[in-house]
Amino acid sequence: xxxxxxxxxxxxxxxxxxxxxxxxxxxxxxxxxxxxxxxxxxxxxxxxxxxxxxxxxxxxxxxxxxxxxxxxxxxxxxxxxxxxxxxxxxxxxxxxxxxxxxxxxxxxxxxxxxxxxxxxxxxxxxxxxxxxxxxxxxxxxxxxxxxxxxxxxxxxxxxxxxxxxxxxxxxxxxxxxxxxxxxxxxxxxxxxxxxxxxxxxxxxxxxxxxxxxxxxxxxxxxxxxxxxxxxxxxxxxxxxxxxxxxxxxxxxxxxxxxxxxxxxx
Amino acid sequence: xxxxxxxxxxxxxxxxxxxxxxxxxxxxxxxxxxxxxxxxxxxxxxxxxxxxxxxxxxxxxxxxxxxxxxxxxxxxxxxxxxxxxxxxxxxxxxxxxxxxxxxxxxxxxxxxxxxxxxxxxxxxxxxxxxxxxxxxxxxxxxxxxxxxxxxxxxxxxxxxxxxxxxxxxxxxxxxxxxxxxxxxxxxxxxxxxxxxxxxxxxxxxxxxxxxxxxxxxxxxxxxxxxxxxxxxxxxxxxxxxxxxxxxxxxxxxxxxxxxxxxxxxxxxxxxxxxxxxxxxxxxxxxxxxxxxxxxxxxxxxxxxxxxxxxxxxxxxxxxxxxxxxxxxxxxxxxxxxxxxxxxxxxxxxxxxxxxxxxxxxxxxxxxxxxxxxxxxxxxxxxxxxxxxxxxxxxxxxxxxxxxxxxxxxxxxxxxxxxxxxxxxxxxxxxxxxxxxxxxxxxxxxxxxxxxxxxxxxxxxxxxxxxxxxxxxxxxxxxxxxxxxxxxxxxxxxxxxxxxxxxxxxxxxxxxxxxxxxxxxxxxxxxxxxxxxxxxxxxxxxxxxxxxxxxxxxxxxxxxxxxxxxxxxxxxxxxxxxxxxxxxxxxxxxxxxxxxxxxxxxxxxxxxxxxxxxxxxx
Numbered sequence: 112x113x114x115x116x117x118x119x120x121x122x123x124x125x126x127x128x129x130x131x132x133x134x135x136x137x138x139x140x141x142x143x144x145x146x147x148x149x150x151x152x153x154x155x156x157x158x159x160x161x162x163x164x165x166x167x168x169x170x171x172x173x174x175x176x177x178x179x180x181x182x183x184x185x186x187x188x189x190x191x192x193x194x195x196x197x198x199x200x201x202x203x204x205x206x207x208x209x210x211x212x213x214x215x216x217x218x219x220x221x222x223x224x225x226x227x228x229x230x231x232x233x234x235x236x237x238x239x240x241x242x243x244x245x246x247x248x249x250x251x252x253x254x255x256x257x258x259x260x261x262x263x264x265x266x267x268x269x270x271x272x273x274x275x276x277x278x279x280x281x282x283x284x285x286x287x288x289x290x291x292x293x294x295x296x297x298x299x300x301x302x303x304x305x306x307x308x309x310x311x312x313x314x315x316x317x318x319x320x321x322x323x324x325x326x327x328x329x330x331x332x333x334x335x336x337x338x339x340x341x342x343x344x345x346x347x348x349x350x351x352x353x354x355x356x357x358x359x360x361x362x363x364x365x366x367x368x369x370x371x372x373x374x375x376x
Numbered sequence: 377x378x379x380x381x382x383x384x385x386x387x388x389x390x391x392x393x394x395x396x397x398x399x400x401x402x403x404x405x406x407x408x409x410x411x412x413x414x415x416x417x418x419x420x421x422x423x424x425x426x427x428x429x430x431x432x433x434x435x436x437x438x439x440x441x442x443x444x445x446x447x448x449x450x451x452x453x454x455x456x457x458x459x460x461x462x463x464x465x466x467x468x469x470x471x472x473x474x475x476x477x478x479x480x481x482x483x484x485x486x487x488x489x490x491x492x493x494x495x496x497x498x499x500x501x502x503x504x505x506x507x508x509x510x511x512x513x514x515x516x517x518x519x520x521x522x523x524x525x526x527x528x529x530x531x532x533x534x535x536x537x538x539x540x541x542x543x544x545x546x547x548x549x550x551x552x553x554x555x556x557x558x559x560x561x562x563x564x565x566x567x568x569x570x571x572x573x574x575x576x577x578x579x580x581x582x583x584x585x586x587x588x589x590x591x592x593x594x595x596x597x598x599x600x601x602x603x604x605x606x607x608x609x610x611x612x613x614x615x616x617x618x619x620x621x622x623x624x625x626x627x628x629x630x631x632x633x634x635x636x637x638x639x640x641x642x643x644x645x646x647x648x649x650x651x652x653x654x655x656x657x658x659x660x661x662x663x664x665x666x667x668x669x670x671x672x673x674x675x676x677x678x679x680x681x682x683x684x685x686x687x688x689x690x691x692x693x694x695x696x697x698x699x700x701x702x703x704x705x706x707x708x709x710x711x712x713x714x715x716x717x718x719x720x721x722x723x724x725x726x727x728x729x730x731x732x733x734x735x736x737x738x739x740x741x742x743x744x745x746x747x748x749x750x751x752x753x754x755x756x757x758x759x760x761x762x763x764x765x766x767x768x769x770x771x772x773x774x775x776x777x778x779x780x781x782x783x784x785x786x787x788x789x790x791x792x793x794x795x796x797x798x799x800x801x802x803x804x805x806x807x808x809x810x811x812x813x814x815x816x817x818x819x820x821x822x823x824x825x826x827x828x829x830x831x832x833x834x835x836x837x838x839x840x841x842x843x844x845x846x847x848x849x850x851x852x853x854x855x856x857x858x859x860x861x862x863x864x865x866x867x868x869x870x871x872x873x874x875x876x877x878x879x880x881x882x883x884x885x886x887x888x889x890x891x892x893x894x895x896x897x898x899x900x901x902x903x904x905x906x907x908x909x910x911x912x913x914x915x916x917x918x919x920x921x922x923x924x925x926x927x928x929x930x931x932x933x934x935x936x937x938x939x940x941x942x943x944x945x946x947x948x949x950x951x952x953x954x955x956x957x958x959x960x961x962x963x964x965x966x967x968x969x970x971x972x973x974x975x976x977x978x979x980x981x982x983x984x985x986x987x988x989x990x991x992x993x
Contacts, residue, residue, distance in 0.1 A: 115381045124658045125602075125616045132603040132614075132671060132712070157614075159607055159660060160645040240451050247450040268474035268695065268777045270481045273709050273770040275777055291462070293453055352410040364420065 123288040124157045130286040133276035134233025141166040144323045146237035167194040169221040173325040181309040196225040209362035211328040219374045223259045241293045257281040259374030302339040330356040382460035386483035388503040393491040394520045398558040400430030405565045449479035484589035485514035502728045523557040529573040552582040592655040595619035596680035600711040601673045613661040618765035623652035630673040631756035637663035672713040674756045682756040684791040692781030700739040710769045721748040787957045789876035813893035819991040821890035824897045828925030831932040833971040838899035856899040883911030903959040924965040
């Protein structure tokens, strides 16, 4: 009997293949975290080892140095078609947002700019429902208006897995193959498949990063988990939320909703 | 260690009966809320001046918390002591039906939440009906807000009886009916706080006892082709197995083309190629021969291949604000397959309050209906009842999803078995020409094809017409069930395929009579448009005259000269046209004779005039 991780994996591969078949040109956001590395691994499984579209980093210049080193290592090993999408400065973001949210909003602007420049119809993103309540409401194939914004009050119906992939020419589609996964599923899968992940996830001196964002708005948690089995054991016990170390989530009740409605990932 | 897949469970029920609150409280009782969440909820509730509102755990949108209503579905993992669940919280409000259906379509089981003090409103029934339509068989009922009547047994029993009766009419027997209070947290994890009269399970115990989802591996193979890749020198067919199993060496047939090929390799990365794949797996198939296969083709084995038909019935839910009318053109999506379809007929609407089928000219948003759909060409379909994964579809109008439904093609024949008209034969040239025959007989040969329900008057008209034509000097002959079924078609029964073959042979025989110069009259129900079209194609252009002998079901049933309708109604005759087998009305008949409006003599006069105008030289 195939196990649960196998079922999740196959469901995601089906979504990735559907996006590739129907949304051209397609690209994938590669934030270099555990989720997008898992997604990249699933892409390689879907296409028998190849990655048949560009992988993009929305680069604020503020990633941790370890993250950039990790990127350079994988680029050399996996032969990826890599796009470094530079994000506009913080002055270009919505000034009514709280400070950490403005830092995050730079990525929204970077994404809009690269979509406009390259004409992408589909973008694969590694977000999950269990990360954040607003992401819990997402569709697997989520259309975005030309300005990148998300009409969350009127999302298309998604029945069974007969995904809608036909949209007007000025709409792009955010595709979320990992929506059904949880943080624990990701780590169990990373362990099973031996997927490379950045060293910052592992504890050093009693601290580790549970979620990786910009170095200026992301904080480590107290932890002694220095291996994947230890991380899994920690997550089975913890009642802390995954994004506790992400400053932008905690500024105001509706910050994340505003960010996402405007086109954040 | 292998982990069992969590059971996917949808919460359904009327708006305000407390679905989100129940789930929020359940997460709290099971100690699954993140640290500080309960305090955060208390703060959110205080800001809005309401008592602690557990639904805020899941209602992620600001607007949902402000209105205390769920707008869109969300999913959470629920871990009970002995089992894991994915719980889909779907909105109960009528306006948000599409979100509810979207959520429910992913589930294997359902928890129907009811307010102990409210009645079984239409919306509850609608949800229950939709759950059944979507194929969800395992249903649990939670009767919520038990704190309001002070946990009174009588209140619970009254509500339980009412919902049991309502569900029975839909054909659902709930696995358990559990009294709970989300506000007090009563009978969620443990029965503890419940009064002594209640001896049933706690909600968690009832959830843990739900049956596991049945695997589709035992069903026949279906792999809709999703894409075709080039991988080195090889062409790879990409597709997910919706059901069944596929192994290297299997001979596959692709529908609708009917092309065949053998599985040479099942590629995989990383690691070696696979020997076999099964339901749920994404296959990378290399065939043993180059074959034209494209996205949307369905791979199966030869045995248990999908049905090929252009027309089928479907039960649909309609979501668009623009009502559905017959003749509407839509796009039907079945997985990677898309087909243009026309709504040939609205068979009936289901009234969810009474669950009775009712005649309807249009179908409005939120309504459920049985319709007949016609594709522009043959497509491969499965009956939902037998093959759920490939028997359901979505309806789109341009970029908008307007509905969805399930296929019931059981009343229509499979075109896979139909022989092509012999392609390799060269017809002999007759030395007697068509014109010579027409001048000898004084009229051209023709087929007068009478179609209509049983007891509409076809045979009576055919015999009267034959008498009058013969007396008027015509060479004429009637083919009807009596002279054909006993000889030429003695080997055929009454299955859709046999009925199709029966009509095919009648069509061919009638064509020979017409070619011989006769006016050949046929009197068969011939319920399918496709069969009549094929009969028309067998005859020289202009010499096939389709006559609709019009009388509606009620009139025919009232006549019932042979007692056939009565026997069909009593279940003694199966597959009887008009009762449990479809009749497709002719869309553009050459003549209509209405036997409800006119007597037989008047109808025959009309026919004589028609034949003379079309055939006399």
